[in-house]
Amino acid sequence: MTTIRLQNTKTRKREDFVPIDPQNVRMYLCGPTVYDRAHLGNSRNVLLFDVLFRLLRHIYGADHVTYVRNFTDVDDKINARAAETGRPISDITEETVGWYHADMDALGAMRPTHEPRATQYIPQMIAMIEDLIAKGHAYAAEGHALFAVDSYADYGALSGRSVDDMIAGARVEVAPYKRNPMDFVLWKPSGEGVPGWDSPWGYGRxxxxxxxxxxxxxLLGATFDIHGGGNDLQFPHHENEIAQSSCACPEGEFARYWIHNEMLQVEGKKMSKSLGNFFTIRDLLDQGIPGEVIRIVMLGTHYGKPMDWTAAKAAQATKTLKAWRKLIKGAEEVGPDQEVVDLLADDLNTAGALMRLHAMAKEIAANPQKDCHIEKAVFLSSARLLGLLTEELGGWDAATVDLSAFADKLGALRAQAMETKDFAAVDAMKSMLLGAGVEVRMSKTGVELEAGPAFDATKLEDV
Ligand SMILES: [Zn+2]
Incomplete structure (x- = not known):
């Protein structure tokens, strides 16, 4: 059996992954707060965890992996959006969950096993807070419940910070009811017009x-295998999750392996609204960039490195995927190439696995006279382990114009030119087609036209 190795933030080491229960490998990814469209950067850990999910299912069996990703549907950003727009909160969260599903589906990300929503787990949260208070790790004050960071000696271990460093470096909300400025909110009071639930500390959220x-x-128990998120979540979010869970369930270990991905840039710059390079997944899809192209570009950089989204990469990826989809026509899945599996198992080296796919495709393309039946099947299966060349993501490459009328005309002009030895009309038509981004192949058997990545239908002249 293939052994997966993961760079574990918790130990700062690359470790062999040993599941607690190979019959039920369990992982958790922090999901979105649902008040707006997901931006491109939000897709990075979704795609990373999607590849991990596929790899774990390949190794341990499709029914032996449980993947949980939550929806945060109670949050001050949602409340603010509701106040701004005058819309009910449930409308905003429902609509955003729908958008999120549509966008991630378009990128070929499999749905997790469970997608719990925070508002469905209020009783469990209240029970955990009561337990923390009973154990001396939390306290109630002025309608709030707060976690006492001084009560947990390992606070800060994940991100490698001491409480004093945090106080010095963080923008800590100082409040009179906090015993230590780093103590964080477990429960807070809700005023009018804000969602709330009854609790032992009063009406709140x-x-x-x-x-x-x-x-x-x-959903996963006191100890589970893998937990992840963007590296911006390491502190305070993941640090606080660890403190709460470890203190509420000292018998458990919470998550054994922590995976954090680096951030996304656009054309070498940080993505931000003020720089005008902020865009959502939907913006790209609406520009006609297929989800499969976004996916392969995102997987082209190892998750541990900053990822740079560029238009040039998207154009190159479009070309690659078109060629690959052509190559696998009629091929059926068998099983993936072991080298691709090994590369993914090596701390999710998606970039390396894509290089291997390029090499495999090159080899198949170099032997057009050979059938390459098995090679194509292995290539297809390997690509699908990365969620590429799937049926669901297909279709976009064929959705180009019908160029047959142009091919017929060019064929007729050529036949004429063979007689007259005057090729001017053939050359003129060819340059018109090339100018419109059409790839022109003329052989003894006929004329073949295909819309290339720079295809522009408006540059086609009538025939
Ligand atoms: Zn979380």
């Missing part, structure tokens, strides 16, 4: 961090 601890415990 949970803080953000407690939801992941409560949902992970309910």
């Amino acid at each position: 949970p803080g953000w961090h407690i939801e992941c601890s409560a949902m992970a415990h309910d």
Whole structure:
């Protein structure tokens, strides 16, 4: 059996992955707060965890992996959006969940096993907070419940910070009811017009961090295998999840392996609204960039490195995928190439696995006279382990114009030119087609035209 190795943030080492229960490998990814469209950067860990999910299913069996990703549907950003727009909160969260599903589906990300919503887990959160208070790790004050960071000696271990460093470096909300400025909110009071639930500390709503601890415990147990998110979540979110879960369930270990991905840039710059290079997944899809192209570009950089989205990469990827889809026509899945599996197992080296796919495709293309039946099948299966060349993501490459009328005309002009030895009309038509981004192949058997990556139908002249 292939052994997966993962760079574990918790130990700062690359470790062999040994599941607690190979019959049920369990992983958790912090999901979105649902008040707006997901931006491109949000897709990075979704795609990373999707490849990990596929790899684990390949190694341990499709029915032996449980993947949980939550929806944060109670949050001050959602409340603010509702106040701005005058719309009910449930309308906003429902609509955003729908958008999120549509966008991630378009990128070929499989749906997780469970997608719990915070508002469905309020009783579990209240129970966990009560337990933390009973154990002396939390306290109630002025309608709030707060986690006491001084009560947990390992606070800061994941991100490698001491509480004093955090106080010095972080923008800590100082509040009179906090014993230590780093103490964080488990529960807070809700005023009018803001969602709330009755609790032992009064009418209120949970803080953000407690939801992941409560949902992970309910769906995955006190100890599970892998937890992940963007590296911007390491502190404070993941640090707080660990503190809550470890103190509420000292018998458990919470997550054994922590995976954090680096951030996304656009054309070498940080993505930000002020720089005008901020865009959502939907923006790209609406520009006509296929989800499969976004996916392969995102997987082209190892998750541990900053990822740079560029238009040039997208154009190149479009070309690659068109060629690959042509290559696998009629091929059926067998099983993936072991080298691709090994590369993915090596800390999810998606970039290396794509290089291997390029080499495999090159080899097949270099032997057009050979049938390459097995090679194509292995290539297809390997690509699908990365969620590429799937049926669901297909179709976009064929959705080009019908160029047969142009091919017929060019064929007729050529036949004429063979007689007259005057090729001017043939050359003129060829340059018109090339100018419109059409790839022209003329052989003894006929004329073949195909829309290339720079195809522009408006540059085609009538025939
Ligand atoms: Zn979380």
